[in-house]
Amino acid sequence: MALIELQDVHRTFTVRTRTGRFSRARREVRAVDGLGFTVEAGECVGYIGPNGAGKSTTIKMLTGILVPSSGRLRVAGVDPARERVALARRIGVVFGQRTTLWWDLPLRDSFELARRIYRIPDARYRENLDRCVELLDLGGLLDTPVRQLSLGQRMRGDLAAALLHDPRVLYLDEPTIGLDVVSKGRVREFLREVNRDRGTTVLLTTHDLTDIEQLCGRVMVIDHGRLVYDGGLEGLHATGRSERTLVVDLAQELGHPVEVPGARVTRVEGPRQWLAFPAQESAAPIVAAVAARYPLVDLSVREPAIEDVIARMYAEVAIG
Numbered sequence: 589m590a591l592i593e594l595q596d597v598h599r600t601f602t603v604r605t606r607t608g609r610f611s612r613a614r615r616e617v618r619a620v621d622g623l624g625f626t627v628e629a630g631e632c633v634g635y636i637g638p639n640g641a642g643k644s645t646t647i648k649m650l651t652g653i654l655v656p657s658s659g660r661l662r663v664a665g666v667d668p669a670r671e672r673v674a675l676a677r678r679i680g681v682v683f684g685q686r687t688t689l690w691w692d693l694p695l696r697d698s699f700e701l702a703r704r705i706y707r708i709p710d711a712r713y714r715e716n717l718d719r720c721v722e723l724l725d726l727g728g729l730l731d732t733p734v735r736q737l738s739l740g741q742r743m744r745g746d747l748a749a750a751l752l753h754d755p756r757v758l759y760l761d762e763p764t765i766g767l768d769v770v771s772k773g774r775v776r777e778f779l780r781e782v783n784r785d786r787g788t789t790v791l792l793t794t795h796d797l798t799d800i801e802q803l804c805g806r807v808m809v810i811d812h813g814r815l816v817y818d819g820g821l822e823g824l825h826a827t828g829r830s831e832r833t834l835v836v837d838l839a840q841e842l843g844h845p846v847e848v849p850g851a852r853v854t855r856v857e858g859p860r861q862w863l864a865f866p867a868q869e870s871a872a873p874i875v876a877a878v879a880a881r882y883p884l885v886d887l888s889v890r891e892p893a894i895e896d897v898i899a900r901m902y903a904e905v906a907i908g
């Protein structure tokens with residue numbers, strides 16, 4: 589069953605720019621430009637793209653904060669902008685950069701407030717709170733005012749607050765931003781549990797690709813308001829933008845890059861040179877060509893890092 593559905597969604601903004609001392613021009617920005625995708629119940633999907641791609645605008649439309657200029661949008665069966673109250677019961681939202689917790693009150697009070705706002709039945713509330721407290725290790729923090737919590741503790745509190753009412757969809761916007769390695773691991777482990785054991789559908793926006801690698805079976809890449817990739821993370825390598833690297837140690841420093849068909853030198857350090865070649869091609873002919881022309885001491889092949897693939901993809905979309 590599809591929990592999130594977008595069909596040909598557009599959202600434009602009109603911005604005024606100064607063209608002279610007394611003159612202004614109106615310009616249309618297409619923040620989201622014919623976007624369409626479906627997220628099925630129980631999926632955990634990464635939603636990534638360069639700055640200004642349209643991610644926040646999409647999330648704002650999905651949470652009912654912004655109305656689309658045109659197109660069709662449904663979340664858990666409701667139209668977000670028209671049925672905000674019904675939507676609120678079905679979704680949970682966590683923004684890494686902002687908190688929904690009450691700054692001066694103990695953590696417990698923010699949870700209590702969520703119980704009242706969402707009218708969560710007592711038994712359900714206690715069960716969910718106990719689970720979150722245990723999994724997120726919040727036991728010793730419930731009576732601490734939020735302003736005294738560390739960033740990692742506060743994020744764990746925000747996650748709990750977003751899930752107490754059993755939302756079917758969880759939107760996460762940079763949930764691990766600024767956290768140390770241990771805190772990131774804990775947040776990711778919790779999210780995995782929420783998605784796997786409770787079947788909560790997760791849409792995750794992040795600039796940290798490790799979040800995606802560890803949590804998402806599917807990734808959508810957006811740029812200029814359009815979907816430019818939708819599929820598995822490993823499938824990104826097959827888009828032709830992925831490169832492997834052959835690292836060769838020559839017997840002596842050449843003073844210039846080696847010349848080998850099918851590969852390009854990306855770095856030279858003394859006798860060591862780095863040769864990039866398309867990831868889907870075999871390394872064998874390149875190794876043979878290098879060995880035939882230059883005396884070698886050692887060589888190794890490095891697999892592409894997903895960061896590099898995405899960076900190249902962003903760069904190509906920007907140029908094209």
Ligand SMILES: Nc1ncnc2c1ncn2[C@@H]1O[C@H](COP(=O)(O)OP(=O)(O)OP(=O)(O)O)[C@@H](O)[C@H]1O
Pocket residue numbers: 601602603617618619637638639640641642643644645646
């Ligand atoms: N309220 C607004 N008024 C005018 N333009 C806007 C408004 N909100 C967003 N935009 C423009 O729409 C485009 C998409 O912005 P959006 O914030 O959705 O991108 P993003 O992918 O979330 O970027 P980031 O990763 O930097 O948060 C940008 O060009 C932005 O300047």
